[in-house]
Amino acid sequence: MLALASMNFPNWKSTRGQLEPKEFAFFTIEIFKSTNMQSVTSIVKVSNFILSRPTLAKVFVPAAKAFAKYAGYREMGLKFNDLLLEETPVMQKAISRLPADLSYSRVYRLITAHQLSLSNDLLPPNKAVKAEEDDDYLIPYILEAEKEAFEKAELDNIEVKTK
Amino acid sequence: MLSRSAIRSYSVTVRDAPGNLSSVSVVINGGSKAGKSGQAHLLSKFNFLNNELKSGLRFTRESELLGGIVSSKLTRDSIILNTQFLREDLPYFVESLNNVLTKTSFRPHELSEIVLPSALNDFTQASKSNAFKGEEALHKISFKKGYGNSLYYDGSKSFSSEDIKEFSKTVYTSNNVEFFASGVIEEDFKSFLSDLSLPTTSVESVPVKSYIGKESRIQSSGPSYAAIGLPIKPADFAKFDILSATIGSSLLPSSSPLSKIGAISRVLKYKDAGLFIVESSGDAAQVSESIKKAKSLISSVSSSDLKSSVKSANLLQALQSSFESPLSYSIDESSANVKVTDFNYVAVGDIDVLPFADDL
Numbered sequence: 001m002l003a004l005a006s007m008n009f010p011n012w013k014s015t016r017g018q019l020e021p022k023e024f025a026f027f028t029i030e031i032f033k034s035t036n037m038q039s040v041t042s043i044v045k046v047s048n049f050i051l052s053r054p055t056l057a058k059v060f061v062p063a064a065k066a067f068a069k070y071a072g073y074r075e076m077g078l079k080f081n082d083l084l085l086e087e088t089p090v091m092q093k094a095i096s097r098l099p100a101d102l103s104y105s106r107v108y109r110l111i112t113a114h115q116l117s118l119s120n121d122l123l124p125p126n127k128a129v130k131a132e133e134d135d136d137y138l139i140p141y142i143l144e145a146e147k148e149a150f151e152k153a154e155l156d157n158i159e160v161k162t163k
Numbered sequence: 164m165l166s167r168s169a170i171r172s173y174s175v176t177v178r179d180a181p182g183n184l185s186s187v188s189v190v191i192n193g194g195s196k197a198g199k200s201g202q203a204h205l206l207s208k209f210n211f212l213n214n215e216l217k218s219g220l221r222f223t224r225e226s227e228l229l230g231g232i233v234s235s236k237l238t239r240d241s242i243i244l245n246t247q248f249l250r251e252d253l254p255y256f257v258e259s260l261n262n263v264l265t266k267t268s269f270r271p272h273e274l275s276e277i278v279l280p281s282a283l284n285d286f287t288q289a290s291k292s293n294a295f296k297g298e299e300a301l302h303k304i305s306f307k308k309g310y311g312n313s314l315y316y317d318g319s320k321s322f323s324s325e326d327i328k329e330f331s332k333t334v335y336t337s338n339n340v341e342f343f344a345s346g347v348i349e350e351d352f353k354s355f356l357s358d359l360s361l362p363t364t365s366v367e368s369v370p371v372k373s374y375i376g377k378e379s380r381i382q383s384s385g386p387s388y389a390a391i392g393l394p395i396k397p398a399d400f401a402k403f404d405i406l407s408a409t410i411g412s413s414l415l416p417s418s419s420p421l422s423k424i425g426a427i428s429r430v431l432k433y434k435d436a437g438l439f440i441v442e443s444s445g446d447a448a449q450v451s452e453s454i455k456k457a458k459s460l461i462s463s464v465s466s467s468d469l470k471s472s473v474k475s476a477n478l479l480q481a482l483q484s485s486f487e488s489p490l491s492y493s494i495d496e497s498s499a500n501v502k503v504t505d506f507n508y509v510a511v512g513d514i515d516v517l518p519f520a521d522d523l
Contacts, residue, residue: 096272097271097272099271148218148220151218151220151221152220155220155221155224158224160228
């Protein structure tokens with residue numbers, strides 16, 4: 001899936017591989033929430049920066065992995081991308097652009113989580129979302145939608161200087 | 164050296180024009196006659212949207228600031244990219260045309276958010292007119308394939324953005340595009356074009372087959388429409404221009420035999436075929452009357468009438484000829500012999516009242 005995503009989105013450079021950035025993005029987003037920086041673009045930028053520095057990555061990636069593991073959303077049948085705040089125009093746009101199969105499984109996971117929440121239960125360990133299944137299926141769409149929104153804002157406030 | 168030989172393979176027509184205004188048109192031989200029904204319409208709507216280098220929004224705003232006008236038009240024969248701009252902005256617009264031809268992104272969300280609504284709007288607006296429906300039906304029964312494809316995408320078939328991208332690769336090829344530049348310096352234009360590298364795959368041309376003696380009747384609300392149509396070969400354009408000028412053409416609004424009975428004639432000219440149409444629209448009873456009279460008028464045109472309209476036929480040709488699609492056949496008295504016996508017929512509207520082909 002990720003290979004497909006990075007093929008479709010040339011600007012979204014996946015730094016996956018041995019570094020496991022999925023927990024990592026979650027970790028950074030959790031940190032950024034407290035500093036009120038909302039744009040996923042900037043979060044991805046910082047993540048990529050940290051991942052590109054082996055010393056930083058050595059510290060952050062294990063911390064992020066542990067953080068995601070104990071956050072518990074995987075036992076509710078969710079992927080990290082399902083947790084992102086969706087009540088913004090950019091997110092609405094990104095979600096509406098998901099291919100049918102991704103959109104369907106997203107809704108299915110949300111319903112699973114609701115059901116578990118109602119019955120005050122957790123998935124058994126063999127049914128819980130595994131770390132390798134917890135992919136960033138939505139992030140490329142958010143990045144594209146954010147890029148469009150930023151560009152529109154920039155062009156709406158453009159200043160034309162005559163030579 | 165390579166780029167030089169590449170330039171030569173494009174067909175480029177340049178003319179200088181007074182003033183500060185330039186225009187560059189790209190005529191792509193791949194209108195609705197090419198590909199599956201509706202594909203060309205969707206492709207035409209994708210033009211000037213996001214490409215690898217620039218988003219569609221940024222291009223629109225930039226070209227607005229430069230005072231340029233861009234459009235992508237669809238005909239049965241071709242997709243026409245048209246740009247108009249101030250002389251000094253030539254490099255910018257040539258580059259943008261280059262981007263359209265080679266770097267359009269074809270993102271799936273653009274198809275559902277921009278292209279489909281816009282294309283379906285074209286179709287719904289056009290389909291409100293019974294005359295349009297009739298013309299479409301006339302093309303369908305006269306040519307079946309190719310020119311018989313519906314002009315617009317009607318929403319009945321679903322295409323993915325990948326399908327449109329694949330289709331664009333088959334029509335945006337070096338021997339399938341023609342450039343028409345007006346108000347530019349030829350050397351400059353060709354040097355800017357040297358960056359353009361289109362694939363050279365040759366497009367297989369489908370032979371045009373036409374059919375006569377068919378009829379189509381479509382029940383529909385609104386004013387009724389009836390038309391007699393005759394598919395013609397490019398070699399016969401001159402003959403039918405003369406016939407059209409004799410009985411009354413839609414381009415020459417003077418009083419004519421056809422206008423007296425409430426009908427009008429047109430000659431649609433395409434690259435590999437044409438369609439001669441005599442049509443009437445309005446109240447069903449009146450249309451029935453007009454189309455019957457028009458039929459007897461066409462069959463009773465005398466050769467002396469035809470000969471005396473050669474001059475107006477020349478005017479008709481001049482009116483239809485343009486820089487991008489020049490008409491160059493000659494019209495003289497030797498072409499003043501045409502006899503319409505068999506024809507295709509469409510009736511749209513109140514088909515209980517409108518006559519059948521054999522009633523005419």
